[in-house]
Amino acid sequence: MKKFNVLLVLIFVLVISGCGQSSANEAESDDVIKIGSTPDGYPQVYSEDGEVKGFSADVYQEVFDRLGYEIEWSLTDWTGALASLETGKVDTLANFAVTPERQEKYNYTNPYYYSRAGLGVAQDNEDINSLEDVQGKRVANVTGSNYGDVLKAEDEGDEIELVNYDTMDVIISDVASGNMDAFVTGRETLLAQIQDKGIPLRVTEEAFGEKLVALPFAKTEKNDQLIEEINGALQEMREDGALSEISNEWFGEDVTVSAEE
Numbered sequence: 001m002k003k004f005n006v007l008l009v010l011i012f013v014l015v016i017s018g019c020g021q022s023s024a025n026e027a028e029s030d031d032v033i034k035i036g037s038t039p040d041g042y043p044q045v046y047s048e049d050g051e052v053k054g055f056s057a058d059v060y061q062e063v064f065d066r067l068g069y070e071i072e073w074s075l076t077d078w079t080g081a082l083a084s085l086e087t088g089k090v091d092t093l094a095n096f097a098v099t100p101e102r103q104e105k106y107n108y109t110n111p112y113y114y115s116r117a118g119l120g121v122a123q124d125n126e127d128i129n130s131l132e133d134v135q136g137k138r139v140a141n142v143t144g145s146n147y148g149d150v151l152k153a154e155d156e157g158d159e160i161e162l163v164n165y166d167t168m169d170v171i172i173s174d175v176a177s178g179n180m181d182a183f184v185t186g187r188e189t190l191l192a193q194i195q196d197k198g199i200p201l202r203v204t205e206e207a208f209g210e211k212l213v214a215l216p217f218a219k220t221e222k223n224d225q226l227i228e229e230i231n232g233a234l235q236e237m238r239e240d241g242a243l244s245e246i247s248n249e250w251f252g253e254d255v256t257v258s259a260e261e
Contacts, residue, residue, distance in 0.1 A: 032070050035060060036082075036090035039075040040168060043192040043250050044095040047075055055250040056095050059112050060215075062242055063233045077166060078144040088218065097146040097211040106216035107223065109230045112243065113255045117150045117209040118187025120194075120201040122176050130206045135159040137181035140171040150209035151184045176200040188251050210260055 037056075039047040045054040052073050064071055074081070074090050084090045085106075097115060098108050119139070121128045128134055131151075136159050141148035143164040152162060163180065165171045174180040183190075187207045193199045215230060217223035237243040244254045 031068065032072050033064055033092070034072045034074055034090040035092055035094055036074045036076070036084045037094035038078050038081060041095060042189075042197060044186075044189060055113075055246060056213075058246045058250075059237075059243065060094070062237060062246065063112075063230055066233045066236065067229050078142060079166070082144050085216065085218075091223075092215045092217050095213060096216050097213050099146060099149070099211075102216060105219075107219050107227060108214040108216050109227050110234055111212035111214045112234055113213050113247065114258045115189075115211045115213050115255075116187045116207040116259065117147050117184055117211075118190060118207050119204045120172075120175060120183040120185065120190050120199075121181070121204060122178055123200055123202050125178075125181075125202075128182055129204050131155075131208060133204075134182050137161070138163050140165055140175060140180045140183045142166075142168055142171065142185070145185070146211065147184045147186065147209075150211065154208055172199055172201065188253075188255050192251060210258065 037045040037052075041054065043054050044056040045052060046057075047053075052075070060071060074084055076084070081090070081093055085093050096102070098111065102108075119128065119131075119134065128137070131154055135155075135157070138161045139151060140163050141151070143166055148162050148164065151160065152158075162184075165174075168185075171180065171183050175183045183201065187203060190199075190201070190203050194201060194203065215227075217227060234243070238256070243256045247254045247256050
């Protein structure tokens with residue numbers, strides 16, 4: 001009988017320990033935000049010497065530090081990053097513009113910056129300086145990027161041929177060599193890449209298609225609560241100047257406010 005009682009006590013202790021371990025794991029998981037991105041999206045999010053850096057990376061770090069979350073990065077190509085968000089392998093995606101189509105699938109935080117599209121051309125290309133100049137031309141776009149849609153929205157006569165690439169490196173090579181006429185992407189981002197990385201392109205003066213950039217989440221009650229927390233942190237960062245400070249460090253200007261206001 002004593003052996004039986006001892007056995008019951010041991011079983012009880014194991015069950016309690018197991019429950020405690022499970023609860024601890026769940027709590028740990030709740031404190032981690034998995035963010036998907038590409039590893040070469042300088043200056044938004046990029047990997048260097050095993051560390052994730054960039055403007056958006058710095059914004060997220062500040063937001064989630066204030067909220068007490070740890071960030072876990074999942075870096076892959078853009079197609080893989082999108083698939084990870086759709087399948088729930090990551091909680092959200094970095095540098096994701098808000099569009100009506102995307103809002104049908106995801107709920108967004110408030111925007112943390114405003115992206116404008118621009119055209120990159122070869123340094124010796126003096127023929128392309130505006131949207132009008134790429135009518136009848138071939139313009140490169142990264143597959144899955146929203147900038148191709150922004151460009152086509154400006155192309156009322158459907159005269160611009162949009163060519164999708166999987167990676168930005170090949171686009172830069174093709175545009176610089178003249179195999180592709182131009183590259184549509186984030187104007188501020190491309191300016192920073194040319195200045196700091198020596199990319200052999202120049203940016204045309206005309207900017208267009210201002211878009212809100214925010215963090216997308218699957219439409220669940222739990223995520224809606226998280227979105228409220230993130231919005232609160234972003235508002236604090238606007239009020240205390242942290243958001244504009246991060247922007248000026250990366251771009252030399254404040255991209256966290258709308259140019260259309």
